Amino acid sequence: MASLLFSLFTLLVVASVVAGTSGCVLETIGNNVITSMNTSKRILDVVQRLDVKIDRLEKKVDAIDMRTRLIATLGAIDVSKYEVSDLYKDRIYLASKKVARFNIQQDNAACVGQGGYLLEIDDENERRFTWAFAQKIGNAPHFALGGNDIDREGRFVYYHSKKPVPSQVTWLPGRPNNAGGNEDCMAFWMSRGGLNDIVCSDNVKYLCEIPLRS
Incomplete structure (x- = not known):
């Protein structure tokens, strides 16, 4: 807008000179244009300040919405069966309290009953957090997590979403190795410090992922 007014001012100056308009009239026109430019700048400043305030307000509303969702989700979790993680981005995680024989179908259904699914690690940051x-x-x-290669050996996918386990997710060195020919499920190996493939009926605890946004 400022550049448009400046161009208009320039045209008026040229027109005034060509027409022989008096200096007084030219000065008046110039003052009016400058006043308009200053007014436009003030309006632009106000709009920019409003944009900042609106952005802050939207963030506050989003935070309130997230807190409301978190409270509702926590209230629905069976804490007699699960430990609950801190908030990570827009989700939380559950860990089953009892060591039991893993059944990927039944345990995923149990996670669904809590509002989520067996853990699906998307990247290294999530792997480190979980x-x-x-x-x-x-x-x-x-x-245990949701990753498995039950349907196709060597191709690990997540049970719930059917998405491939991302290549950037780091396994332990030499894993997965399908030792014994029947290690088809994905799990954190606690004594070794990372991801391993295990027999799908091993005795484990399992991890659920609970998204707070759909």
């Missing part, structure tokens, strides 16, 4: 959570809970040789 590993630290499993370490904190402890008291199990493995913590």
Whole structure:
């Protein structure tokens, strides 16, 4: 807008000179244009300040919405069966309290009953967070996730979403190795410090992922 007014001012100056308009009239026109430019700048400043305030307000509303969702989700979790993690981005995680024989179908259904699904690690940051959570809970040789290669050996996918386990997710060195020919499920190996493939019926605790946004 300022550039448009400046161009208009320039045209008026040229027109005035060509027409022989008096200096007084030219000065008046110039003052009016400058006043308009200053007014436009003030309006622009106000709009920019409003944009900042609106952005802050939207963030506050989003935070309130997230807190409301978190409270509702926590209220629905069966804490007699699960330990609950801290908030990570827009989700929380659960760890089953008892070591039991893993059944990927039944345990995923149990996670669904809590509002989520067996853990699906998307990247290294999430892997580190969920590993630290499993370490904190402890008291199990493995913590099972949703990853598995039951349908196709060597191609690990997540049970719930059917998405491939991302290549950037780091396994323990030499894993998965399908030792014994029947290690088809993915788990944190607590004594070794990372991801391993295990027999799908091993005795484990399992991890659920609970998204707070759909």
